[in-house]
Amino acid sequence: MAEKVCRETSRRLSCPPEIRERDARVKRRKVFLTFDDGPNPIWTPKILDILGQFQLPGTFFVLGVYAAEHPDLVRRMISEGHEVANHTMTHSDLSKCAPDMVRREILDTNAIIDKASPGLGVRFLRAPYGVWTPELCVEAQKAGLTPLHWSVDPQDWSCPGVDPIVDTVLATVQPGSIVLLHDGSPPNELVSRACTASREQTVMALPRMISTLKERDFVISSLPNFPRQTDPVRTA
Numbered sequence: 001m002a003e004k005v006c007r008e009t010s011r012r013l014s015c016p017p018e019i020r021e022r023d024a025r026v027k028r029r030k031v032f033l034t035f036d037d038g039p040n041p042i043w044t045p046k047i048l049d050i051l052g053q054f055q056l057p058g059t060f061f062v063l064g065v066y067a068a069e070h071p072d073l074v075r076r077m078i079s080e081g082h083e084v085a086n087h088t089m090t091h092s093d094l095s096k097c098a099p100d101m102v103r104r105e106i107l108d109t110n111a112i113i114d115k116a117s118p119g120l121g122v123r124f125l126r127a128p129y130g131v132w133t134p135e136l137c138v139e140a141q142k143a144g145l146t147p148l149h150w151s152v153d154p155q156d157w158s159c160p161g162v163d164p165i166v167d168t169v170l171a172t173v174q175p176g177s178i179v180l181l182h183d184g185s186p187p188n189e190l191v192s193r194a195c196t197a198s199r200e201q202t203v204m205a206l207p208r209m210i211s212t213l214k215e216r217d218f219v220i221s222s223l224p225n226f227p228r229q230t231d232p233v234r235t236a
C-alpha cells in the first residue's frame with residue numbers, strides 16, 4: 001500500500017517512475033538500472049565489477065554520509081561510466097523534516113559528490129523511501145535536480161531470495177522501466193534491520209537479471225537528458 005501511495009504521489013508531482021518515449025526519446029527497449037543507499041565498501045565494488053563485465057551503465061543514488069567516507073568509490077563509478085545521483089545525506093523521511101533540513105540534506109550531498117569528483121554536475125534526486133512531497137520537489141528544482149522515482153521494485157533490500165529478485169524484475173519490466181536495486185543500507189537500518197544489511201542476494205541476482213534482459217532484447221542504458229524543468233511541481 002505504501003509503495004502504491006508513493007508511486008501515485010511521484011506521478012502527481014512529476015517524479016518520473018519510468019522513462020516514456022515521449023519524455024525521453026526511448027528508442028528500442030531501454031531499461032535503466034539504479035542502485036540506492038551506497039556506496040558500500042563491500043557491495044558496491046562487486047556490483048561495479050558485474051556492470052563492468054557486461055559493460056553496462058548504472059545510476060547510483062548515493063547517500064552523502066557514505067559518499068564522504070568512500071570518495072574513491074564515487075570516483076570509480078564515474079571513471080567506469082556510471083552516473084552518481086543524490087539520495088540525500090542521511091536517508092531521513094524528508095516529509096517529516098523542516099524545510100531547512102530538507103535543503104541541507106540535498107545540498108550537502110551535492111557538495112560531497114562534487115568534492116569527490118569536481119565538476120560532475122549531479123542531475124537526479126531520489127527521495128528516501130520514495131516519499132515525495134511538493135516541498136521536496138521545489139527544493140530539488142532549486143538545486144537543479146530532476147526528481148526520479150522507479151517503476152520496478154523487487155524489494156531486494158529485504159533479502160527475499162535471489163530467485164524472487166530476478167523473477168520480480170523479469171515479470172514487471174517494460175521498455176522505459178527504472179529498476180530499483182540496492183548496493184547499500186541506510187545508516188539507521190544497519191542496526192534496526194541488521195539481518196537485511198547484506199546485498200549478497202542483489203549481487204547474485206544481477207548477472208542473471210542482466211543476461212535474461214539482454215536475451216529479451218532489452219538495452220540497459222544510461223538515463224537520458226531531461227529538459228530543464230521550469231515548472232515541475234503540480235499539486236492539483
Ligand SMILES: [Zn+2]
Nearest residue numbers: 036037128129
Ligand atoms: Zn534509499
